[in-house]
Amino acid sequence: xxxxxxxxxxxxxxxxxxxxxxxxxxxxxxxxxxxxxxxxxxxxxxxxxxxxxxxxxxxxxxxxxxxxxxxxxxxxxxxxxxxxxxxxxxxxxxxxxxxxxxxxxxxxxxxxxxxxxxxxxxxxxxxxxxxxxxxxxxxxxxxxxxxxxxxxxxxxxxxxxxxxxxxxxxxxxxxxxxxxxxxxxxxxxxxxxxxxxxxxxxxxxxxxxxxxxxxxxxxxxxxxxxxxxxxxxxxxxxxxxxxxxxxxxxxxxxxxxxxxxxxxxxxxxxxxxxxxxxxxxxxxxxxxxxxxxxxxxxxxxxxxxxxxxxxxxxxxxxxxxxxxxxxxxxxxxxxxxxxxxxxxxxxxxxxxxxxxxxxxxxxxxxxxxxxxxxxxxxxxxxxxxxxxxxxxxxxxxxxxxxxxxxxxxxxxxxxxxxxxxxxxxxxxxxxxxxxxxxxxxxxxxxxxxxxxxxxxxxxxxxxxxxxxxxxxxxxxxxxxxxxxxxxxxxxxxxxxxxxxxxxxxxxxxxxxxxxxxxxxxxxxxxxxxxxxxxxxxxxxxxxxxxxxxxxxxxxxxxxxxxxxxxxxxxxxxxxxxxxxxxxxxxxxxxxxxxxxxxxxxxxxxxxxxxxxxxxxxxxxxxxxxxxxxxxxxxxxxxxxxxxxxxxxxxxxxxxxxxxxxxxxxxxxxxxxxxxxxxxxxxxxxxxxxxxxxxxxxxxxxx
Amino acid sequence: xxxxxxxxxxxxxxxxxxxxxxxxxxxxxxxxxxxxxxxxxxxxxxxxxxxxxxxxxxxxxxxxxxxxxxxxxxxxxxxxxxxxxxxxxxxxxxxxxxxxxxxxxxxxxxxxxxxxxxxxxxxxxxx
Numbered sequence: 001x002x003x004x005x006x007x008x009x010x011x012x013x014x015x016x017x018x019x020x021x022x023x024x025x026x027x028x029x030x031x032x033x034x035x036x037x038x039x040x041x042x043x044x045x046x047x048x049x050x051x052x053x054x055x056x057x058x059x060x061x062x063x064x065x066x067x068x069x070x071x072x073x074x075x076x077x078x079x080x081x082x083x084x085x086x087x088x089x090x091x092x093x094x095x096x097x098x099x100x101x102x103x104x105x106x107x108x109x110x111x112x113x114x115x116x117x118x119x120x121x122x123x124x125x126x127x128x129x130x131x132x133x134x135x136x137x138x139x140x141x142x143x144x145x146x147x148x149x150x151x152x153x154x155x156x157x158x159x160x161x162x163x164x165x166x167x168x169x170x171x172x173x174x175x176x177x178x179x180x181x182x183x184x185x186x187x188x189x190x191x192x193x194x195x196x197x198x199x200x201x202x203x204x205x206x207x208x209x210x211x212x213x214x215x216x217x218x219x220x221x222x223x224x225x226x227x228x229x230x231x232x233x234x235x236x237x238x239x240x241x242x243x244x245x246x247x248x249x250x251x252x253x254x255x256x257x258x259x260x261x262x263x264x265x266x267x268x269x270x271x272x273x274x275x276x277x278x279x280x281x282x283x284x285x286x287x288x289x290x291x292x293x294x295x296x297x298x299x300x301x302x303x304x305x306x307x308x309x310x311x312x313x314x315x316x317x318x319x320x321x322x323x324x325x326x327x328x329x330x331x332x333x334x335x336x337x338x339x340x341x342x343x344x345x346x347x348x349x350x351x352x353x354x355x356x357x358x359x360x361x362x363x364x365x366x367x368x369x370x371x372x373x374x375x376x377x378x379x380x381x382x383x384x385x386x387x388x389x390x391x392x393x394x395x396x397x398x399x400x401x402x403x404x405x406x407x408x409x410x411x412x413x414x415x416x417x418x419x420x421x422x423x424x425x426x427x428x429x430x431x432x433x434x435x436x437x438x439x440x441x442x443x444x445x446x447x448x449x450x451x452x453x454x455x456x457x458x459x460x461x462x463x464x465x466x467x468x469x470x471x472x473x474x475x476x477x478x479x480x481x482x483x484x485x486x487x488x489x490x491x492x493x494x495x496x497x498x499x500x501x502x503x504x505x506x507x508x509x510x511x512x513x514x515x516x517x518x519x520x521x522x523x524x525x526x527x528x529x530x531x532x533x534x535x536x537x538x539x540x541x542x543x544x545x546x547x548x549x550x551x552x553x554x555x556x557x558x559x560x561x562x563x564x565x566x567x568x569x570x571x572x573x574x575x576x577x578x579x580x581x582x583x584x585x586x587x588x589x590x591x592x593x594x595x596x597x598x599x600x601x602x603x604x605x606x607x608x609x610x611x612x613x614x615x616x617x618x619x620x621x622x623x624x625x626x627x628x629x630x631x632x633x634x635x636x637x638x639x640x641x642x643x644x645x646x647x648x649x650x651x652x653x654x655x656x657x658x659x660x661x662x663x664x665x666x667x668x669x670x671x672x673x674x675x676x677x678x679x680x681x682x683x684x685x686x687x688x689x690x691x692x693x694x695x696x697x698x699x700x701x702x
Numbered sequence: 703x704x705x706x707x708x709x710x711x712x713x714x715x716x717x718x719x720x721x722x723x724x725x726x727x728x729x730x731x732x733x734x735x736x737x738x739x740x741x742x743x744x745x746x747x748x749x750x751x752x753x754x755x756x757x758x759x760x761x762x763x764x765x766x767x768x769x770x771x772x773x774x775x776x777x778x779x780x781x782x783x784x785x786x787x788x789x790x791x792x793x794x795x796x797x798x799x800x801x802x803x804x805x806x807x808x809x810x811x812x813x814x815x816x817x818x819x820x821x822x823x824x825x826x827x828x829x
Contacts, residue, residue: 580732580733580734602796605792605796606796608763609793609800612763612765613765616732616733616766616767668797
């Protein structure tokens with residue numbers, strides 16, 4: 001994946017959203033050891049001094065031990081190999097502060113040990129569980145609570161309280177409890193604040209107007225609540241922390257909590273002992289600390305929870321996008337394969353006198369891959385022609401390439417092969433020597449229109465169907481051999497009669513293999529519909545077979561090729577410029593067409609007269625109006641009738657006054673033909689009429 | 703002798719017998735060649751021959767404009783006292799029959815020889 005909006009985190013090697021990691025932690029890592037050491041010492045000393053101020057002011061122990069948060073946060077932002085610098089700094093600062101404060105060196109050593117062990121234990125647990133910490137992760141918050149807030153400070157408190165007791169201090173449990181709470185709160189408020197600045201960005205910045213309002217409001221409310229009242233309602237100020245978690249994110253939570261904690265501390269410094277109704281100052285302080293700590297942790301969890309939810313939905317959106325991209329790629333591949341398929345299939349079938357051929361290829365349904373079905377029509381040197389349908393096993397671009405190769409080879413070999421079996425043998429040989437794997441079925445037929453025979457051979461392909469003019473069917477299944485797959489095979493061929501008026505259907509298995517239907521049923525259906533359609537033109541037969549047999553939802557591609565000998569003589573279709581000198585050409589081409597169809601000369605005469613009058617009418621208008629345009633003549637010979645349609649592009653005009661006999665031409669057509677119609681509804685005029693192909697009756701106008 | 707319209711229609715005029723003229727049409731008469739017929743007829747009418755044999759046996763096509771020229775020419779000749787013998791081809795006969803069920807030409811003959819024979823008979827008889 002090369003999504004540039006993600007970067008490799010330098011902290012733990014995870015892929016994280018770009019911009020999620022603030023530069024500060026990396027900056028911390030770049031500090032040299034002396035700078036780091038000095039910073040830790042200074043921060044520890046300042047924090048320690050502030051805590052001491054608090055203790056002195058309230059005359060209570062373990063109010064809020066700021067250094068505990070500083071140490072553990074630094075550890076969690078550095079690689080383990082550099083932890084010693086931090087721990088050394090903390091130890092030196094603690095020892096020095098202790099000595100300055102008047103403790104005995106041995107006692108100071110005890111406190112120092114406690115304050116070094118405490119962050120080491122806490123950070124080790126968190127690091128082991130989470131690696132680089134991100135407060136926006138629920139898991140990380142929970143491990144920080146477990147390791148850095150509960151276990152680490154407990155360890156430190158145990159050592160500290162023991163040392164204190166050893167040198168004649170207070171009750172072990174009281175010291176332990178005060179120490180623990182004070183350090184835990186230090187980790188939550190100060191450590192949290194530091195760690196938060198290396199975590200994922202908040203949804204809303206705490207430095208926004210809303211964030212600053214939240215902080216200012218929290219400070220004001222804290223001063224008012226703790227300065228003026230002694231009711232437990234004071235804790236309502238902590239709701240600000242939860243608001244920060246819900247509305248902003250982890251940074252806002254830790255910032256707000258720290259601000260509230262420091263404000264409380266400052267208020268206490270000025271106020272003296274914390275006073276809550278019905279409580280000793282010591283109990284009140286414990287309650288305040290617990291509340292502040294718990295609210296902050298709650299706020300952090302809320303923030304982490306909603307952050308993860310957002311990440312998850314973003315992830316889901318991203319997967320949806322990727323899925324869409326995959327879909328598009330798939331569509332692109334399909335489109336490419338289809339383009340290739342179209343390029344490899346012949347763009348037209350052979351047209352020649354004496355036979356009418358049509359072919360269709362349709363790909364499988366939308367969701368399916370493009371297959372390797374193909375067809376071809378080839379003119380041989382000796383006037384015979386080849387019809388071939390093939391099916392490459394496999395789908396997609398690879399099948400296309402294999403198909404293109406096979407088809408090209410086949411058309412080259414066809415010209416030099418004496419028989420269908422010889423051709424398939426040559427093709428076997430070719431495939432054996434070609435690179436890549438080919439597995440194909442082919443039905444190959446050679447038509448001899450003069451001898452009225454078809455010679456065929458099938459390499460594993462379903463048999464072609466021959467429908468005689470009287471509706472008899474015959475499957476061309478007497479020359480079945482194995483598919484072509486690059487091994488010599490003993491090919492055979494057979495022959496059949498191929499009479500004018502019969503109908504030959506070549507196809508691929510997609511036409512007969514439908515879901516939930518046996519092959520026998522498919523063949524029966526094809527036979528039934530082919531017989532019904534045999535009288536139609538090959539174009540119509542192809543379209544109808546597709547419509548009736550190959551559903552739109554098919555899971556394979558389909559090829560149909562239909563050939564009917566003697567079916568192309570039925571239509572005359574010519575387009576001429578609407579000019580007087582063209583009339584003679586129209587007549588000679590029409591006369592030739594009529595004569596080759598063996599129509600009686602009287603019919604030809606009448607056809608020329610009727611068509612001549614209609615075309616002359618178009619020409620006259622086009623010529624005199626100087627509008628130009630074409631005249632289209634279309635004549636179909638169906639069941640002893642000539643259906644004539646003559647269309648021009650001009651507007652129909654009433655006969656001119658200067659014409660010989662106005663409307664005479666139309667009268668002549670009317671007396672020769674039947675069903676004369678003049679349609680002026682389109683863009684031009686279409687004159688239609690019908691002539692019988694039997695000699696005219698000499699019908700005169702009466 | 704005219705040779706116009708790209709050989710679509712050839713009109714040849716030659717005297718036959720005394721005071722009689724033979725007009726031989728070869729080709730097709732349609733809107734682009736009918737004017738040849740019309741102009742030939744008006745020339746002939748001015749020279750007032752007693753008889754005109756119109757040999758249309760080699761007319762392979764005639765449409766309504768050709769027919770119009772024929773009818774007009776016949777009328778002009780007739781007005782000037784000329785007689786006209788028409789020897790139509792199959793195609794010309796067909797168009798005539800379609801449009802004029804009643805014989806338009808008094809002398810519609812099957813061959814030129816028949817027309818010449820009729821002229822000879824007339825000249826043999828005393829006037």
